[in-house]
Amino acid sequence: MPTAVEPRTETQHSLPAKNRAVAICGPPNVGKSSFFNRLTGLRQKVANYPGITVEKRIGSLRLEDGGQVDLIDLPGIVGMHPRSEDERICVEILRGRSATLPRPAAAILLLDSTNLQAHLRMVPGILGLGLPTLVVLNMADELEARGGSVDTEAVSAQIGVPVVLASAVTGTGMREVVRFLQGSLAPAHKVELPVINNIPGERKWAHSVAAQSSYHAPEPSLWGRRLDRIFLHPVGGPMIFLAVVIAVFQSIFTLAVPIMDAVESAIGVSAGWIGALLPDSMLKGLLLDGVWGGVGSVLVFLPQILILFLFIGVLEDSGYLARAAVIADRSMRAIGLEGRSFIPLLSSYACAIPAVMAARTIENQRDRLATLLVAPLTTCSARLPVYALLIAAFIPERPLLGPFLGTRAAVLLALYAAGFIAACGTAWLLKSMVLRSKPAPFVLQLPAYRWPTIRSLAFRLIDRSKIFLRRAGTVILVTTIVLWFLASVPYQDGEPPPIGESLAGSIGRTIEPLVEPLGLNWKIGIGLITSLAAREVIVGTLGTIYGMEADEGSPALQQALQAELSFGGAIALLMYFAFAMQCMSTVAIVRRETGGWKWPAIQFGYMLALAYSTGFAAYRVFG
C-alpha cells in the first residue's frame, strides 16, 4: 500500500459523490487564503505572518457538471512534524484523524514558485498521504516579474502528480485548478517517489527536482531588504511603529466622524418615518425605543471599527506585523513570553476571540496559556463604542500636538496603553509564578513584504461588518428587547412606569450598592449586567434606558450621561470596561481552548477584581 505515492492506474480520478472535500495545504505565506478566496469568493482572512489561519475555513465551489466541491483552507505547515496546535489540526485533518472533519477526498498543495527549491521539500510528505493531489506553484506573477521560470511539465513528470503554475492574485492557472477539482486533470506519467524520511534527504531531492525542471530562481527582491533596513532600524523602527499607532487612533476619531454623523442621522430620520407610520402602541415603543434606540446606538460605531480593521489588515497583509514581532521580542521576553505572543496580543486589539485561537501557534503550552489568559485585557474593538461614547461625552477636544494628536485621541491611546500594560504585567506574574517554564528556541519566519491587495482588504472588511451586524442583530437586539420589557413593566394605569419604578429599575437599585463605590448609579449598573453578554451592549442599554426616560424625544446619549455621571465616575467606568471580562463569547472560547472551566473562571475572576479595584481607585482620584 502507499509508501510515498500510490501510482494510479486510471488516467482520471474522480471525487466520490458524497465526500467532495478538498484540502488546501502548504507552508505559511504562500497565499493559501487568497487562493481560497479566488476559488470560492467566500469571506476568508488573508494574512502574511505564520499561522494566522487558525480557524478551519470551508468554502464551496460549484462545478460545471453541477457538482459541488467543499474546499478546506488549512493552517500553514512547514513539514509533517507538527508542534503547535494549529499545525497539529492541519496534519490531523490531512491524515483523516480529525474528529470534526472527514478525511478529504483530495488535496491541493500550494507552494511558492519564487522559492521552489525549498518548497518542493513538502512534496514527499504530502504525497505520502495517498490522496489525489494537485501541486500549485503560486505567485507566478512574481516569479515572472523577477525573471524566474520553471517547466511545470518536468516537475509533474518527476513527482507523478499534476502541477500548475498559478497566481491567486491575477487569476492565472485557476482554470486548471478547476479542471483538477472536476477530476479531469491527471499526470502524464506515473512515478514512484523515493521514500525519504529525513529532512536533509528531502532537501537534496527537492533541489535535484528543481534543477531537472530547469528552474530559474527569481532575482532576490532588493526592496524587501531596504524596507527591513528602515523598519528594523535601531531608532527609526520603534518610532515608525509608534507613529503608525498614533495615526490609527487619530483617524478613528477624525476620519470616522463624518461617516458616523451620516449613519446617526440616517437612523434618526428612519426612526421618524417609523414613528409617523405606526399608531401609538406598546409595539411602537418597542420598535422605536427598544430596537431602534438600542441597536441603532451601536450601529453608529461600525465606521470606526472598520477603520481600525482596515489598518490592522494593512499591517498584517504587508508583512510588517512579523517585523513588529521581532522588535517586540525583547520586551515580550522581559515579561516571560516570546515575540510570537505579540501577534495574538496584537490581534486581540481587534477581537479577543481570534486572538485566543491564534495563540495556538505558540509551541510552548505554558506560554500559550499565559497569552490567552491575558489577551482579553488588550483593547478589543467592542470596547471602542463604549470608549468613544464616554470620551466624546466627558473629554473636551483640544489639540495636544498641533493637528496630529488631540486630547480625545490621547485619552483613547492611554486606554489602549492601560490594557496593554495590564496584559504585560499579568503575563509576567503568571510566567514568574504559576506558568514558569524553560525557554524554548525562538524561531520566527519573516514573510516577504507584499502590497496588501484591495481584494483581500475588502474581504476582511466585509467579514468584519458581517460579524458586527450579526452581533447587533442577535446578542444586542435580544438584550435590548429583554431590557425594554423589563423597563416597561409593571404597567401603571395603562402606561409604562417611570423607569425608576419598572422591573429593570428595581433590579438596578438592588445592585446599586455594588456599583456606588465606583461612582456609578443604578442605570449604569443595569448596563454593566447586560453588557456581560458583549461590551458594546451597554451603549444600546443606555440608549434604551435614557430614551425611555426622556419626556419629549430622546436626548443625545452624551448629554444624558453628562447629567448623570461625574467626571470621576466616567473615568471609573472606563477603567471597568478596560479590564473586566464583559464578553461571554471569549469565556466560551477560552473554555474550549483550555478544555475546562478552570482557566476561564480564573480569568473572569482576576479581570473583575482588576476592573473593580482600578475603577474604585479612579473614582477616588478623579471623583
Add this chain to the structure above:
Amino acid sequence: MPSTESDSLDRLPPGVTAVIAALDFEEADRVRLMELGFIPGSSVSCQRVVPLGDLAIFQVEGTQVALRKDTAARITLQPSSAARNPDADSG
C-alpha cells in the same frame, strides 16, 4: 578575515554566507529548525542583527528567519565555509 573563524551561527557576521554543519538540540527542536530551513548542507547568511535585542535575521532556504542568539549558538557551521556575500546587507 574574521569570517573564517566563526564556527557557530551566532558568530556569523552580517553579509557573510556559510554552510550549516550540525544542530545541537533535542530531537523535536532539531526537526523544527530543519523544517524552517536550518538543514545541514544549506547555505545560510546573516542579514542583520536586530537592534536592542539579541535576535538576528538569517536568510536560509529562500526564507528569512529570526533566531535568538542563544539558539543560533547551537547551530554549527562547516569550517572555512564562510564567504562574503555581495548581495547581503552589511548594515
